[in-house]
Amino acid sequence: MQIDVFTLIPHAFSWMTEHRPLAAVLGAELDLRLWSYRDFTPLRAGQVDDEPYGGGAGMVLRVDVVHAALDAVYAGDWSDRRVVALTPQGRPLDQELVEELAAEERLTLLSARSEGFDERVARHLATDAVSIGPYVLSGGELPAMVVLDAVARRLPGALRAESGAVESFSAALEGGLEYPHFTRPPEFRGWRVPDVLLTGDHGRIEEWRREQSRTRSSGGGLVGAR
Numbered sequence: 017m018q019i020d021v022f023t024l025i026p027h028a029f030s031w032m033t034e035h036r037p038l039a040a041v042l043g044a045e046l047d048l049r050l051w052s053y054r055d056f057t058p059l060r061a062g063q064v065d066d067e068p069y070g071g072g073a074g075m076v077l078r079v080d081v082v083h084a085a086l087d088a089v090y091a092g093d094w095s096d097r098r099v100v101a102l103t104p105q106g107r108p109l110d111q112e113l114v115e116e117l118a119a120e121e122r123l124t125l126l127s128a129r130s131e132g133f134d135e136r137v138a139r140h141l142a143t144d145a146v147s148i149g150p151y152v153l154s155g156g157e158l159p160a161m162v163v164l165d166a167v168a169r170r171l172p173g174a175l176r177a178e179s180g181a182v183e184s185f186s187a188a189l190e191g192g193l194e195y196p197h198f199t200r201p202p203e204f205r206g207w208r209v210p211d212v213l214l215t216g217d218h219g220r221i222e223e224w225r226r227e228q229s230r231t232r233s234s235g236g237g238l239v240g241a242r
Contacts, residue, residue: 017171018047020097020124021160022085024064026050028157032164037174045171048164053077056085065130074131082126082137099124101138102159104152106145109163113146117163118170125163127156192233195225 021029029050032038042048054062058080065075086094098120100106107113117123126133126142138145148159168174198209212224 017045017118017120017167018049018122019164019167020049020051020089020122021127021164022051022053022082022124023127023157023160024053024129024155025157026052029161029164032161037165037168037171041168041171041174045173046168051085051089053081053085056088057081058084068131072131075129076131077128077133077137079134079136079141082133082141086124086141094124097122097124098144099126099142100144100146100163101126101133101142102128102147102156102163103132103138103145104147104150105138106147109146109148109166114163114166114170118167123167125160127160129155129157132156192229195228195232 023029029048033042033048038046038048053064057064059078064081065077068074068076086099090097098117100117100123102125126137128137146159146163148162153159198213202209202214210224212220215221
């Protein structure tokens with residue numbers, strides 16, 4: 017799989033390449049390329065953004081700058097790629113969407129900073145818009161990292177099966193949140209591990225876990241702790 021990330025801060029992603037899951041798949045299952053808009057801007061002095069029409073605070077990443085970057089990297093044709101603009105107005109990222117993105121052979125992530133993109137980027141240059149939540153961040157690098165991590169985990173060899181990390185997808189793939197986990201000691205400062213987890217009865221434990229997953233997914237907290 018090839019993933020291209022267009023950003024104003026390529027070095028912000030460097031730490032991810034040294035740790036799982038990315039480190040385990042780079043150069044094998046994953047070809048990750050980081051591109052700076054400034055390297056392709058048609059404007060003078062490395063300019064990439066401008067004040068929004070109509071006034072207001074912040075700067076907006078220009079559509080001509082994004083187009084120039086895509087045009088240069090893909091030689092004028094990116095029709096064979098899924099191009100995702102990372103914006104709060106996009107489709108909410110969930111496990112179903114992660115599976116969708118992980119199935120792509122070629123994926124492009126567009127990030128911005130400050131007030132985000134000129135709307136024409138999402139409407140005309142990208143094929144999709146994705147959001148990691150309806151809140152304000154300083155830029156799109158963090159959303160891009162979230163997507164990268166979530167997608168990389170789905171690639172062969174990213175995770176060791178014995179770590180249990182693969183199993184942790186089970187609840188999410190069924191449309192729910194994962195059940196709570198506990199480990200030693202069985203009691204700490206009066207906070208006990210749920211008794212059912214200490215019984216060794218895997219049938220009861222599985223039933224308890226499913227109940228916890230359903231409750232969490234419906235907006236409840238930890239129930240049946242004893």
